[in-house]
Amino acid sequence: MHAVMSNASDLPAAGLLPIHAMTREEARTIRFVLMDIDDTLTTDGKLTAESYAALWALHDAGLKVIPITGRPAGWCDMIARQWPVDGVVGENGALVFHEGAGRKLKAMYHPEAVPNSDQRLLELKDLVLRTFPQARIARDQFSRCFDIAIDFAEEEPVLPLETAARIKDLCVAQGAHAKISSIHVNVWLGNYDKLSMARRFLELQYGYDDARDRGTVLFAGDSPNDEPMFDYFPMACGVANVLRYRHLMRKLPHFITSKESGAGFAECVHALLDRRRS
Numbered sequence: 001m002h003a004v005m006s007n008a009s010d011l012p013a014a015g016l017l018p019i020h021a022m023t024r025e026e027a028r029t030i031r032f033v034l035m036d037i038d039d040t041l042t043t044d045g046k047l048t049a050e051s052y053a054a055l056w057a058l059h060d061a062g063l064k065v066i067p068i069t070g071r072p073a074g075w076c077d078m079i080a081r082q083w084p085v086d087g088v089v090g091e092n093g094a095l096v097f098h099e100g101a102g103r104k105l106k107a108m109y110h111p112e113a114v115p116n117s118d119q120r121l122l123e124l125k126d127l128v129l130r131t132f133p134q135a136r137i138a139r140d141q142f143s144r145c146f147d148i149a150i151d152f153a154e155e156e157p158v159l160p161l162e163t164a165a166r167i168k169d170l171c172v173a174q175g176a177h178a179k180i181s182s183i184h185v186n187v188w189l190g191n192y193d194k195l196s197m198a199r200r201f202l203e204l205q206y207g208y209d210d211a212r213d214r215g216t217v218l219f220a221g222d223s224p225n226d227e228p229m230f231d232y233f234p235m236a237c238g239v240a241n242v243l244r245y246r247h248l249m250r251k252l253p254h255f256i257t258s259k260e261s262g263a264g265f266a267e268c269v270h271a272l273l274d275r276r277r278s
Ligand SMILES: [Mg+2]
Pocket: 036, 037, 038, 039, 040, 181, 182, 221, 222, 223
């Protein structure tokens, strides 16, 4: 891996620049494209043809493609096997699944990940459901290993974002970790997040070096559970709907697209690939 950025002063300043402001040099430095799934790749819950084609375009360009999601282990098994990806980080950083030699599925679990059968999590789940009667356990909970997902916006009735924020605050006050995505509040025990597991995977699988290679990663996301990634990667890009969560976030991405969700992701990918070719 070649040296890219020698020190922090080389990093671009934070700022919601239009994605088309990406320079040719920045684009050519990218080796890894990481992205959130819900409302970044998907639009109103569906993986659009445009967005899925953008994943293939990245794959065909020889870039490493790695979704970083709050979605469950069960979904990640399918994604790692069927999508044009090099691995997938799931359950907000509890695990990575990727295909090894002979198409064998390899799993990496965060050393601090605590199974969601833990009594503390079960009690916290009951407390959340008692305190917020309109909240409900996400339908994909059966395929989760490490977290509890509270649905506030995947299905009707859609609850206000403020309710999601109160659910998160309650869980954090009880000593758990909690993050708000565009659809769920995910709650877990153990010290990890999307960023810590993404870095771990890049280091172990690709020899990624934190001091040298931050500028080789483009990350796309849309909501507060992506904030650690926005904060860390100088080449982070928000899809336009990220602005809905602006009041809940301290760190915004360096770039932003003009379009929302899957169309915004495709816009980001095309800007990157066009710039690399120019
Ligand atoms: Mg999302």
